[in-house]
Amino acid sequence: MVDGGRSLLGIRGESLAWLRGILERALDLPMLQTGEMPVPPGAGSVLTGRTIATLFFEDSTRTRTSFTLAGRRLGAEVVDLSTGSSSLSKGETVVDTARTLAAMGVDAMVVRSSLAGTPGVIARSVPGVAVINAGDGRHEHPTQALGDALTIAEALGRESFDFSGLRVAIVGDVGASRVARSNVALLTGLGASVVCAGPPGLVPRTLEGLGCEVCWSMDEALDGVDVVMMLRIQFERQASGRGAIASARAYRGGYGLTADRAGGLGDSVVVMHPGPVNRGVEIDAAVADGERSLILRQVGNGVRVRMAVLEACLEH
Ligand code: CP
Numbered sequence: 579m580v581d582g583g584r585s586l587l588g589i590r591g592e593s594l595a596w597l598r599g600i601l602e603r604a605l606d607l608p609m610l611q612t613g614e615m616p617v618p619p620g621a622g623s624v625l626t627g628r629t630i631a632t633l634f635f636e637d638s639t640r641t642r643t644s645f646t647l648a649g650r651r652l653g654a655e656v657v658d659l660s661t662g663s664s665s666l667s668k669g670e671t672v673v674d675t676a677r678t679l680a681a682m683g684v685d686a687m688v689v690r691s692s693l694a695g696t697p698g699v700i701a702r703s704v705p706g707v708a709v710i711n712a713g714d715g716r717h718e719h720p721t722q723a724l725g726d727a728l729t730i731a732e733a734l735g736r737e738s739f740d741f742s743g744l745r746v747a748i749v750g751d752v753g754a755s756r757v758a759r760s761n762v763a764l765l766t767g768l769g770a771s772v773v774c775a776g777p778p779g780l781v782p783r784t785l786e787g788l789g790c791e792v793c794w795s796m797d798e799a800l801d802g803v804d805v806v807m808m809l810r811i812q813f814e815r816q817a818s819g820r821g822a823i824a825s826a827r828a829y830r831g832g833y834g835l836t837a838d839r840a841g842g843l844g845d846s847v848v849v850m851h852p853g854p855v856n857r858g859v860e861i862d863a864a865v866a867d868g869e870r871s872l873i874l875r876q877v878g879n880g881v882r883v884r885m886a887v888l889e890a891c892l893e894h
Pocket of ligand 1: 637638639640641642713719722852853854
């Protein structure tokens with residue numbers, strides 16, 4: 579390592595000023611389109627000579643790919659380590675894996691795990707290496723929330739990142755959602771009010787402790803909102819929520835953002851979803867692909883915000 583890196587393990591407990599700085603930097607970075615230069619002028623050499631390892635112990639399309647592209651666009655070397663192709667499959671612990679990579683001079687590790695707290699455990703075992711949480715169990719997904727805040731700011735003309743007066747509904751499997759936890763922390767920190775909605779088995783009253791409202795009626799949740807963020811039912815994390823929904827069809831009827839429901843929203847209301855999307859369950863295809871949808875914008879902003887995060891963690 580050239581200098582010690584700074585880790586990003588979650589939104590909660592992190593400095594709001596530092597997070598705002600990341601958002602402001604991301605706003606300055608271009609959204610690249612197919613066929614454009616992979617390295618924007620002025621950004622390509624920032625991390626030249628630095629090495630980033632992506633350690634994904636759980637599947638990902640958006641987060642892993644966007645971190646890889648972000649690192650490469652900043653001039654870093656990016657190496658990927660998957661569970662199936664590493665010595666983890668032979669019983670090596672994640673801590674030994676991380677120490678092994680650190681011994682090779684890796685500067686940053688981007689970590690996804692189904693176990694909450696894994697990025698923190700790794701950060702403590704490799705001091706000086708920047709560890710970035712790419713989603714850990716039900717705990718946090720900070721870079722998703724940063725990309726979502728950037729998307730809201732641009733879509734609603736709040737590029738100062740002052741979200742006072744904005745009302746955001748997060749609907750679905752909130753109890754199991756690391757995206758929701760990070761978004762509640764960041765959006766309320768920026769001044770928005772957040773209501774979490776869904777069936778009681780998926781949206782327990784205890785979520786109020788995060789600083790949001792809890793609502794079990796879709797009609798109430800959508801009343802007066804500026805942003806509707808739909809979440810996927812995480813069947814892989816349903817231990818506590820098993821039985822909370824009778825069927826996908828019943829769930830769509832009670833809490834899905836159907837074309838009918840979306841049609842009743844005010845003209846300026848925008849729709850988001852972190853993906854992957856279960857079309858026809860939590861959101862109708864016509865809404866996911868419709869004019870209000872920011873879903874692909876969220877994906878594109880994921881690269882910009884991860885470039886800004888890598889800069890902030892490695893160049894602080
Ligand atoms: N939103 C999100 O984290 O997507 P991936 O699981 O594809 O990374």
